[in-house]
Each structure stands twice: as C-alpha cells, then as structure tokens.
Amino acid sequence: MNAPNTEASSSRFVTITEAGQPLRLHYNDVGSGSEVVVMLHGSGPGASGWANFHRNIEPLVDAGYRVILLDCPGWSKSDTIVSTGSRSDLNARCLKGVLDALDIAKVHIIGNSMGGHSAVGFALAHPEMVGKLILMGGGTGGPSALVPMPAEGIKLIGALYRDPTVENLKRMMNVFVYDTSSLTEELYQQRLSNILARRDHLENFVKSAQINPKQFSDYGARLPEIKARTLIIWGRDDRFVPLDIGLRLLWGIPNSEFHVFSQCGHWAQWEHAEVFNNMVQDFLAR
Numbered sequence: 001m002n003a004p005n006t007e008a009s010s011s012r013f014v015t016i017t018e019a020g021q022p023l024r025l026h027y028n029d030v031g032s033g034s035e036v037v038v039m040l041h042g043s044g045p046g047a048s049g050w051a052n053f054h055r056n057i058e059p060l061v062d063a064g065y066r067v068i069l070l071d072c073p074g075w076s077k078s079d080t081i082v083s084t085g086s087r088s089d090l091n092a093r094c095l096k097g098v099l100d101a102l103d104i105a106k107v108h109i110i111g112n113s114m115g116g117h118s119a120v121g122f123a124l125a126h127p128e129m130v131g132k133l134i135l136m137g138g139g140t141g142g143p144s145a146l147v148p149m150p151a152e153g154i155k156l157i158g159a160l161y162r163d164p165t166v167e168n169l170k171r172m173m174n175v176f177v178y179d180t181s182s183l184t185e186e187l188y189q190q191r192l193s194n195i196l197a198r199r200d201h202l203e204n205f206v207k208s209a210q211i212n213p214k215q216f217s218d219y220g221a222r223l224p225e226i227k228a229r230t231l232i233i234w235g236r237d238d239r240f241v242p243l244d245i246g247l248r249l250l251w252g253i254p255n256s257e258f259h260v261f262s263q264c265g266h267w268a269q270w271e272h273a274e275v276f277n278n279m280v281q282d283f284l285a286r
C-alpha cells in the first residue's frame with residue numbers, strides 16, 4: 001500500500017530569478033501522472049497551496065494527475081517580497097520560472113481568488129503552456145458593478161494583515177464561508193499559527209498595498225484573448241470577490257462556462273469539496 005501524501009512528504013523548493021534576483025519558492029508535488037494540474041492559492045494571510053486545497057488534492061492524484069501546489073512569493077515557506085506592480089503578473093512569472101525549472105511544458109491551472117487572477121495572468125502571457133483553466137472566486141481584478149469595492153471580506157483581510165489577532169481572524173473567517181458552523185477551533189489555530197510564523201510576509205503585504213493599492217490587474221479588456229477552455233466556479237454568497245466578477249469572466253472568455261453554488265462563500269473548493277472535485281475531474285476529462 002502507498003504511504004499517504006502529506007504536506008511534509010511532498011514539500012519541495014526551487015530557486016528562480018525574479019527581477020534579476022534569486023527568489024526561493026516552495027511548492028508541493030504530488031502524484032506522477034503525465035498531465036499536470038497546478039493549484040494557486042488566494043491572498044489571505046496564512047494561505048498556502050496545501051491550506052487552500054487540501055480537500056482537492058487526493059481525488060485528482062487518484063484520477064492519475066500530477067498536482068503541483070505553488071506557494072506564491074510572500075506566502076507560506078516561499079521567500080517574502082514587496083510587490084510594487086501587478087501581483088497577478090508577478091505570480092504568473094513565478095509559475096513560469098517553476099515550470100521551466102521542472103521542465104514542464106503544459107499545465108491545467110486551478111486558481112482560487114488571487115490564484116485565479118494569477119492563472120489568467122499566466123494564460124495571457126503563456127497561452128501555449130495552458131491546457132484548461134478553472135477559476136474560482138477570482139480571475140481578474142477590477143470593479144464590481146453591484147458591490148462597493150473593496151468588498152467587506154477584503155477589508156477584513158487588510159485588518160488581519162495589519163493586526164494578526166485571533167479576533168480579527170475570526171471576523172474574516174466568519175464572512176469567508178457560508179456555513180460558519182464548519183469553522184472549528186482547530187482550523188482557527190492552524191491558520192493563526194501559519195499567519196504568525198511569517199510576520200515578514202504580513203509586513204510586506206501591507207507595504208505592497210501602501211505602495212500600490214491595485215495589486216491585482218484588471219484583465220477585463222484582454223479576456224477575449226484567452227483560448228483555453230475555462231470553467232468558472234463561484235459561491236453565490238462570496239463576500240470577498242463578488243459574483244458579478246464571475247459574469248465578467250464569462251462574457252470575456254470565449255470558451256467558458258460558469259457554475260454557481262448556492263450556500264457557498266469564497267471557498268467553493270472547501271465548502272462544496274465533493275461536488276467541486278467531481279466537476280473538476282469531469283471538466284478536465286472532457
């Protein structure tokens with residue numbers, strides 16, 4: 001019997017060059033299929049590939065995919081960074097560096113929130129390297145037609161970055177998911193320890209937003225350039241990146257489809273993991 005895949009057993013590092021400087025990035029590498037699925041996490045404090053997607057890795061690995069979870073610069077065990085330009089483009093450059101280092105020519109990408117913005121940035125810069133895209137609660141920065149921006153959840157993320165207390169974490173997590181009864185003390189403690197482990201990441205995120213408040217590019221005008229078949233997934237009750245941003249993606253990306261979960265906040269892959277996993281496998285196999 002194979003040993004279970006764990007964060008520790010799949011943990012790897014690679015050093016790329018970013019803006020002429022070495023940048024050490026952490027990733028998890030699970031499974032050994034010839035088709036590769038990259039998972040890109042969101043921008044909340046304490047996020048990581050493993051923390052965002054731990055309910056989604058095993059089903060894809062069991063279905064025969066190799067899964068790479070990249071921790072973007074400024075999160076988890078990756079180097080810290082001050083982002084003064086587009087963070088979505090920065091993450092896209094980092095993904096290119098990692099794939100080149102691993103000699104991987106083509107990937108499917110699942111992006112959550114900031115990870116969705118970064119996946120679109122990557123697809124625009126390197127269309128030949130993208131198989132299919134799955135965008136959840138993200139895909140472009142820019143305005144919502146319905147909700148004042150920054151949305152309430154994004155304001156709570158900012159407060160948590162500036163003042164990383166368990167009270168601020170609970171305030172953020174309580175609008176993060178639809179069903180707050182799913183939030184356990186263990187989850188809070190795990191997330192808080194991730195957050196407090198890297199105060200440099202917190203400080204640099206705050207600094208980045210002060211230098212450039214628009215960290216996430218508005219790719220709206222360029223969405224029609226995306227040729228990859230794209231599955232857009234959203235929570236109806238998303239209070240971080242409003243649902244109508246998903247509609248903008250659907251209008252803009254020519255070969256796209258849109259699924260909305262009711263009773264779901266910003267973490268569709270976690271709140272509706274089983275249906276999400278089946279949907280992803282079906283979409284990738286089509």
Ligand SMILES: O=C(O)/C=C/C(=O)/C=C/C=C(\O)C(=O)O
Binds near residue numbers: 047112241
């Ligand atoms: O401001 C945006 O457009 C993006 C926000 C996020 O990326 C928020 C993500 C939060 C998480 O996924 C998390 O795990 O904290």
